[in-house]
Amino acid sequence: MNPPQNYPPPQYSPANQFPPQNSPYGQYPYMAEDPDQIRARWRLPRRTHPLSPLIRLAPLLIVIFIILIPNTNARQNTASGSPGFTFLSILPVFITPLIIALGGFITWRFRKFWIENGELRISTIFITKDTKHVKLNRIQAVDISEPLTARLFKLAVVRITVAGSARSKIVLAFLRIDEAHDLRTALLLPSPGSDPMASIIAQMPEVPLIAIKGSELIGSTLCRIAPYFALLTVIIITIIASTGVIQVFAFLPFLLFYAAVLASKQYSMWSEFKLGTVPGAFRLTHGLLTLNHETILFNRVQAIRVEQPLVWRPFGWYRVKVNVAGLGDLKSQNMMQTVLFPVGSLSQAFAAIHALLPDLDLARVDMNYPPRRAAWRAPWWSGATCVGSTPTAVLIRRGRMKRQIDIMRMDKVQSIRITCGPWESLLGIGSLAIDSTPGPVKCIARWRDLGEARLLAEHITIMARQARIQKNAQ
Amino acid sequence: MVDAFSSPADRPWQGVSPRLKTLRVFRLAPLVTLPWWLVSAFAWNASPILRIALVLLGFIAFGITFFLIVQNYKSWGFVERDEDLWVMHGRFFKKLVVVPYGRMQVVDLNAGPMERALGIAKVKLHTAAATTDAVIVGLENAEASKLRDRMTALGEAMAAGL
Structure with missing residues (x-):
């Protein structure tokens, strides 16, 4: 990314x-x-x-x-003796x-x-x-x-x-x-x-930032479902091959129906999607049947995540989610507000981030990887996890299959935690978590060198304080 | 090499009341010893050696528990700095939390019946993040309420808003 x-x-x-x-x-x-x-x-x-x-x-x-x-x-057609269609019934x-x-x-x-x-x-x-x-x-x-x-x-x-x-x-x-x-x-x-x-x-009238093409939305939705269908096909074929029971096909219509419902729900919720900015806020308009207008104040956005499921990688699609303060419980109605945009290109994602955090130059953040010994704890994942910090934000990139980058705003840091279990303690590694309000974005840099995690924690403490003071002064 | 769980510059970790050990012993001792002893007491048909071994097992379990309780008691520490509170605990699963006063929303002080009898209390800090989890257990009553008042005052003075 x-x-x-x-x-x-x-x-x-x-x-x-x-x-x-x-x-x-x-x-x-x-x-x-x-x-x-x-x-x-x-x-x-x-x-x-x-x-x-x-x-x-x-x-x-x-x-x-x-x-x-x-x-x-x-x-009415059953013309037998029964009264059938009566007023009372x-x-x-x-x-x-x-x-x-x-x-x-x-x-x-x-x-x-x-x-x-x-x-x-x-x-x-x-x-x-x-x-x-x-x-x-x-x-x-x-x-x-x-x-x-x-x-x-x-x-x-x-x-x-x-x-x-x-x-x-x-x-x-x-x-x-x-x-x-x-x-x-x-x-x-x-x-x-x-x-x-x-x-x-x-x-304020909004300045358009992103509009999603119908083809992108359909494609991305189908992509999300496709792997499950591939898996299902494999399972069904295995069952038929091993037991010869053809009847498992009977489930197929139900599953297809279910998938269609899910896909069309996604589609109708996010079609006609437009993201615009006004000074100090994002404005979202989306929906095929129910048209929604939402406003997400920059000030209430705590953290951002850009993510890319594996199946989206060939197409270069990304999705951006945000933690918004004060949403309280994350039930269906509010869940929409945690998605900043459902699918888009990387430059669109970066444009949205740029609108929110103009000071953050993502191209110039030094990302640090965990020490090599972290491979004893997480051989596959540790090499893909890295963390970097700037005066405006802490960035954590992770994931090999589904890749994501979490951006925690420095002025919104709630608290900082370092945790370390017995096995990690022996290896001298630990996790650094930067707490944010409840939402889809969770900023945890795992398997860091303990000494480095501590220094980073102290650094973030100081930077977060400065960012808060600056924010309050504005 | 920096010790990740050392106290922040020039301030030693402030410990909690030794009565925390008493509380934990009262809470855990029956749980870890009684099952062995009860089995031993009611196993009439078992050989005396087995029954004595069970009693001893109860004592060993108590010993291990006591060791863990002492370790856990020693591991607790907190430091009030000018702008934030540092809390550290755990010997095997270590945890260090830094909470800026400006982020504190609620400071809870609570004590169950056993804690009240021992004169200790638990202080819990809540921020807008559900994951913060900053708790100091086993503070002397007077100290706990003073800490709570200080935290509340500082939290109000430095409140940063969301």
């Missing part, structure tokens, strides 16, 4: 030319519109879009029709969606939200009164996604992540797409105590 020829890439302008100096809105130089006007639009209590309850019901209705239509036909099929629709209608009718006194207020007054106040400066992220059914009506879902409650996101479904973006701007307007970057980022 050596840096490509054209590295470092030409400067991506936004970070340098920001903020523009002569703007009519004084303290908000980046605003295209008067912030007070934006706020004023959201001052009055309002409901979500009137179609919301219906759209929420849509998937259920589709399922019901799919079940109901063939069944009614079947019953299909009653539950209508009542369930009705109840759900009623619930949805009540939620829509009695739930109102508005922005007042630096708070987003959501009140539901139906039998009981329930008001939720969310301080705007506690809002960490506002993500907009457009599920298929909502997209047909040009509607979108707004998801609001609030600091301190990683588990509960506030969901406002559904708003018109332009309204959703406007609400996002209003929520992220600078207020005392809020992260000023967040509002800047909400306003």
Whole structure:
């Protein structure tokens, strides 16, 4: 994984030319519109879009029709003595969606939200009164996604992540797409105590960095599945050859179906992928059926990993993952946010890293390998593991089959550990781990010479402190 | 050659309370000795030599455990520096953790019933990383609470944010 020829890439302008100096809105130089006007639009209590309850019901209705239509036909055709298709028998099929629709209608009718006194207020007054106040400066992220059914009506879902409650996101479904973006701007307007970057980022047009071609996405997805199929074929052939049981082919359709589901899921999640930068953040747009807009603040990115599974090597594809602070539990919804981009070339990967860490010159990092005696502990892997450090980051490269490089930001180092077991102790080697927040990237330099690991640990301690001080001074 | 697990420049490792040994002995001794002794006590049909051997085995197991407990007790050490805390422990599986005060989010102080009876406590430092795992066990109560207060104060003073 050596840096490509054209590295470092030409400067991506936004970070340098920001903020523009002569703007009519004084303290908000980046605003295209008067912030007070934006706020004023959201001052009055309002409901979500009137179609919301219906759209929420849509998937259920589709399922019901799919079940109901063939069944009614079947019953009418059995012209025997049994009553068959009666009002009573299909009653539950209508009542369930009705109840759900009623619930949805009540939620829509009695739930109102508005922005007042630096708070987003959501009140539901139906039998009981329930008001939720969310301080705007506690809002960490506002993500907009457009599920298929909502997209047909040009509607979108707004998801609001609030600091301190990683588990509960506030969901406002559904708003018109332009309204959703406007609400996002209003929520992220600078207020005392809020992260000023967040509002800047909400306003800026993005500079495109990476767009993934459909062919690349399909190819990379197929490549991921191919080895398993090869293995499966070998197993099936072995079984047939040794026992003569042809019936094992019966499993094939299921497996094919399963693989197709997995592949299409991957495909629909990541197709139309675009990665852009705004000053201080990545902006991701992706999805075939559900269109997702995500924003990953540079400031919250703790560590980056560039990885390449073995099967991708002939094609020169790479994937980039990140550890993002405050994602809390890494469940499905959040899992997306740990992938910075699903497949791309090395120069694209390096461009993304360059956007995040402009000071890091990957071409000029001295990488150190473990001592030769480490081969007694890990004969195959130790020769492929190396570590290097710069004032901005610690780099760890490892893996022979699946190759990866982990980049830990110096100013985000949480703690440093040296560990060493009995066998390693005899060999005088140990592991140096640089702890980061939970996520896919784990920075562990294994099988280092113990003395060197200690010196490196002390070095990182000092560098990390300096990086933190610099960061705080900014 | 640098000793990877030596204390940071000019500051010796600060040890923990010797009562940690007592705690561990009380906790582990029954586990390692009683099974042998019980077998010995209830094996009426076995030869007396075997029964005595089992009793001796119990003592040997206790001896080994005691040796390990002492080794482990000696291995614990921590150093409070100006900006970070160093914690080291383990003799066979060694571990050294460096936690900057600015990264500490929560400092836990806890003591179970046995620890309370002995007047010792455990201090655990949490950072935003789940893997940090910086624990100091067997601190005298007074020392533990002072350490906790110092850590909390320093953590607030130097808080670096995520």
